[in-house]
Amino acid sequence: MKFNGCLLFLFLGNWVNTGSLTRKLPEAHLQFTLPSEEWDKDNRQLVGDVILYTYKRKPITDSLNRGIVANISVLIEGVEPGLKSADYAKSRRDQVKYKIQRKLTDRKKDFILGSAAGFEGSYKDQAGNTHHILVLYSVLEKKGVQFICDATESIWPQISPEFRKTLRSLVKSPLKP
Numbered sequence: 001m002k003f004n005g006c007l008l009f010l011f012l013g014n015w016v017n018t019g020s021l022t023r024k025l026p027e028a029h030l031q032f033t034l035p036s037e038e039w040d041k042d043n044r045q046l047v048g049d050v051i052l053y054t055y056k057r058k059p060i061t062d063s064l065n066r067g068i069v070a071n072i073s074v075l076i077e078g079v080e081p082g083l084k085s086a087d088y089a090k091s092r093r094d095q096v097k098y099k100i101q102r103k104l105t106d107r108k109k110d111f112i113l114g115s116a117a118g119f120e121g122s123y124k125d126q127a128g129n130t131h132h133i134l135v136l137y138s139v140l141e142k143k144g145v146q147f148i149c150d151a152t153e154s155i156w157p158q159i160s161p162e163f164r165k166t167l168r169s170l171v172k173s174p175l176k177p
Contacts, residue, residue, distance in 0.1 A: 021034040024173055025076065027051050028076045029174075030173055032147075032167075032169045032171070033166065034072075043055070049077060052073065054071060054073050054074075057159070060158055064154065066154070070149075070151035070159045072148070072163070073146075078143060085116050085139045088137050089117035089119075098122060098123040099123065100119045101121050103117075111168055115140070116138040129152050129153070134167060149163035151163070
């Protein structure tokens with residue numbers, strides 16, 4: 001039997017890349033997988049009492065020949081003990097206004113993370129561009145988490161599958177002893 005080294009290289013290359021796309025959010029005991037190598041890795045900032053992770057995709061050229069950068073942002077903050085995810089979602093939606101187009105649910109396989117509330121929505125930025133967003137709110141380990149996928153309407157058909165794949169990959173990560 002002839003050994004196909006090229007096939008083995010392709011298999012191992014894909015296996016290694018897949019692992020490198022997994023991102024851990026240790027403060028909230030969560031992890032998720034970026035959809036492709038087109039996304040940059042962790043950019044972690046502390047903004048007051050909020051931990052902010054941002055991930056940006058390489059630009060996608062829209063129909064107006066603009067290079068549009070899609071974003072994933074994760075905000076992690078301390079919350080009151082016993083706060084439910086639905087109440088956390090309502091309090092955060094009241095602070096940042098966007099038009100809700102539909103509720104995301106685990107029953108429809110929009111996400112698999114339990115105890116979360118999610119929405120698909122839109123808003124207009126200061127320049128008048130319409131943005132579409134997917135937002136997931138959750139409370140885990142006394143931390144409130146907002147997982148936000150944001151892109152302009154002009155690239156939404158192309159980027160939406162990447163965002164949805166990422167949301168479905170969001171899971172609790174094992175607690176370290």
